[in-house]
Amino acid sequence: MTQGDRNLLILYGTETGTAQDVAERIAREGRRRHFRTRVFAMDEYDKSNLVSESLVVFVCSTTGQGGQPANMTKFWRFLLRKSHSPTVLSHMKFGVFGLGDSSYIKFNFPAKKLHKRLLQLGAQALVPRGDGDDQHYLGVDGALDPWLEDLWKTLMDIYPLPNGMEIVSADVLPEATFAVRFLEDGEQVSALDLADVDDKPAKVIVNRRVTAEDHFQEVRHFEFDIENDATYSAGDVMVIRPRNLPDEIQTVINHFGWQDIADKPFALIPNHADNRVPLHWGKTHTIRHLFEHHLDIFGRPRRYFFELLSFFTTDPLHSEKLREMASPSGQDELYSYAYRPKRTMFEILQDFHSAKIPLRYLLDLIPEMRPRSFSISSSPIACPHKIHLTVAIIQYKTKLKTPRTGVCTKWMRTLQPGDIVPFRIKRGTMKLPPIEAPLLMVGPGTGVAPMRSFLQERIQFNARDNTLFFGCRYREKDYIYQSEFEQYEKDGSLSLVAAFSRDQEDKIYVQHRIKEHSALVYQKVFNQNGYVLLSGNALRMPIDVADALAECLVIEGGMERQQAEKFVKDLEKEGRFQQECWS
Ligand SMILES: Cc1cc2nc3c(=O)[nH]c(=O)nc-3n(C[C@H](O)[C@H](O)[C@H](O)COP(=O)(O)OP(=O)(O)OC[C@H]3O[C@@H](n4cnc5c(N)ncnc54)[C@H](O)[C@@H]3O)c2cc1C
Ligand SMILES: Cc1cc2nc3c(=O)[nH]c(=O)nc-3n(C[C@H](O)[C@H](O)[C@H](O)COP(=O)(O)O)c2cc1C
Incomplete structure (x- = not known):
């Protein structure tokens, strides 16, 4: 790349949209530094051009158990091709920022693998890999802010601005992504509720x-x-795809004072060739439809929301406070005002009521609702x-x-x-085990959902060696599907073990029941080569259950603790211990 080019490609892999937000933030900051930025999902990018890219930032999240998001799968497979020479990307400089959650065992695995693979292909890292962590009290920004500071410093050293050119100040309002054109009376409109191609x-x-x-x-x-x-x-x-409730959206429309134009159709015209209106939004829109179907007005704000909102306030105190919360020094205030109490964007707009949002900035301010x-x-x-x-x-x-x-x-x-x-x-991360193998399911709370699916399916095939460890608070209040499971038990299709955490003084969870039934677990999983499926809350539960399985090996198999833990890890590698957990 020559001085004059300043071409920065940003590629992201996302499951629920956060990595895309980060990629777009990097592009905005890059534009302020006079980089020509392009942003693509990895699988949308034409891979045949990769060898000629000289500056690329990759942003990718983690899904399942350390897996890569679906929209970078093809790109990742392409990078893994054995036929690539070890110098194929030697003129590329790159940065990788991962998004993950350190409460998962495989923290930021795709970003780690991507960074390593790019080095193997001869590309040069501009900065060490960044590891965003949901567990940080500021969320992804906790690691992103310092990582970006490092990245921009490195890039500006390598590609200094020509004389007379300055970094555009963050105080300058960026151009809106779309212009809005209200349709003339009688102008042809396409269907509003055009479903996503795959929906x-x-x-x-x-x-x-x-x-x-x-x-x-x-x-x-x-x-x-x-x-x-x-x-x-x-x-x-x-x-x-979620929707917002019509009466709540009427309140939003009233707040903005858009009652008269709420149902007037308009077109969105991208201000840059790179900007696209999502396909499933259709070609014409109304304010009401956008709010009910697409805009995350009741979601939690990103930091950029505060930055952009500050441009539209007419009260200097409001503007100052918003700017403070958007700045690195105001992060504690942002956390205690917005993140900790989980204020919604609409509540913040109500608090900062002096803000008058031009319609064309609505889509920059309020992101799309994620599926x-x-x-x-x-x-x-x-x-x-x-x-x-x-x-x-x-x-x-x-x-x-x-x-x-x-x-x-x-x-x-x-x-x-x-x-x-x-x-x-x-596709879920868990697969139906072979019909002839014993199946041990651990599904507390709504974690029982996929277990019910597997159980119904196995019973159809007359596979009756099924054990379910179910957990909830009280037998009488949240023992979901109780009668159904008890019927399966009577029919000889299920061994049912329930843990009611609050029906007695001491809390009893599924992991305690697993240890109590160590002989059964040992027999099914270790003697008869059975499968363990686990689903539910991602926080402590998977670690506690893995721990309980190891304990069964110690109690029944006489193994050393370390040996037992390795055995459980191997079980996972073989696909005989599978998990689908969410936070
Ligand atoms: C693969 C997969 C399978 C899933 N299967 C199921 C399922 O079968 N059944 C099911 O019910 N859910 C399931 N979930 C979880 C479900 O997708 C989320 O709960 C989802 O966010 C709910 O959407 P929502 O818009 O109502 O909540 P959102 O508006 O997305 O709010 C959810 C967020 O609220 C916050 N939150 C929630 N509870 C609390 C709390 N007590 N304290 C503080 N913050 C809190 C958390 O930040 C959480 O991420 C699954 C998730 C995944 C990824
Ligand atoms: C179902 C699910 C599974 C996840 N699995 C992991 C994981 O194995 N390792 C990890 O580091 N983070 C994991 N995460 C955390 C996400 O990577 C993190 O929340 C990220 O910010 C999401 O970014 P995205 O919206 O771009 O997909 C998981 C999150 C979810 C919802």
Whole structure:
């Protein structure tokens, strides 16, 4: 790259959109430093050009158990080709920033592997790899801020600005990504609700609460009818695009004072060739439709939200406070005002009511709602053309008066029979074990969802060697699918072991039950080469369960602790201990 080129390519791999946000932030900061930036998902980028790229920043997240996101899979396979010479990328300088969560065992694995592979292919690292960590109190920014500082310093040393050129100050309002053109009366409009190319319709048949009314946690059982060509396998995941509730959106429209234009159709015209309106949004829009279907107005803000909002306030105090929270020195304040109490973007807009947002900046300010994943709790063979879900409705308290709610599950709880939900199927990380092998399932809470799917499927094939460790708080309140599982037990298709954590003084969890049943676990998993599937909360539970499995080996097999732990790790490598956990 010559001085004059300043071409910076940013490639991302994302599962739920955070890596894309980071990539877009890097592009914005790059443009302020007069780099010509291009941003692509790795699998959207034309790989044949890679050898001629001289400056590339890679941003990739981690999914499943240390896996790479789906939209970088082809790119990653391409990089792994044995035919590449070890100097094929020798004129490329690169940086890799990973997004992960250190509570997972395989922390930031794809970024680590990508960084290593780029070095093997002769590319030169500009800076050490950055490891974003959800566990940091500032989230991904905790590692991203210092990493970017290092990156820009290195880049500006290598590619200093020509004389007379300055870094564009962060105080200058960037151009909006899109211009808005209201359509003339009678102008042809395309369908508003154009579904994503891959989306299929699911018709709601059942939406019923399955935990006791007086239990703190509302869990609902859903049944959907799906069309013949929408197929899935046991263990797969249903991916749903959330919606916002119409009455809440009316409040948002009133807040902005957009009542008169809320239903007027308009087109979005990209201000740069690189900017694209997402395909599934269709070609024409209304403010109401964008808010109800696409914009994450009730989601949590990114830091950029504060930066951009500060340009639109008319009250100098508001502007100063917003700028402070967007700056590196204001991170503690940002955390205590926004992140810790989990304020939504709409609540912040209400607090900073002097802000008047020009419509063309709406899409820069409010990001798109990300799809949500739910493990399917039915088997396609036992329930043809149906999908069942087992969904915990997210609601919790912070120091704010109004309880916090989950965007998608709040909408899902309102679904009525006959309503249509667009969805996609994603492969789950767990696969149905061989029918002849014993199966040991550990699925506390809604972690039981994929287990119900596997169980239904195995029973269809007359595979009866199934054991389920289920966990919840109280036998009487949140023992979901109790009668169904007890019936399987009576039929001889299931050994059921339940742990009720709050029915007695001492807390009893699934891992305690596993240890209590060490002889059974040892017999099924270690003597009879069975499989262990684990699903549910990602925080402590997977570590505690792995620990309990190792303990069974110590108790029943007389192994040393270290040897037992290695055995459990090997079990995982062989695919005989699989997990699908979420936080
Ligand atoms: C592969 C996969 C399979 C899944 N399967 C299921 C399933 O079968 N059933 C199911 O119910 N869920 C499942 N989930 C989890 C589900 O996708 C999330 O709970 C989802 O975020 C809910 O969407 P929402 O829009 O309602 O919540 P969001 O608006 O996305 O809010 C969720 C966020 O709220 C915060 N939060 C939630 N509870 C608390 C709390 N008590 N204290 C503080 N913060 C909190 C967390 O930051 C959490 O990420 C699965 C997730 C994955 C990745
Ligand atoms: C289902 C799921 C599995 C995850 N698995 C891992 C993992 O194995 N290792 C890790 O470091 N982070 C893991 N994470 C954390 C994500 O990588 C992290 O939240 C990241 O910011 C998500 O970025 P994205 O929105 O771009 O996909 C996981 C997150 C989820 C929701």
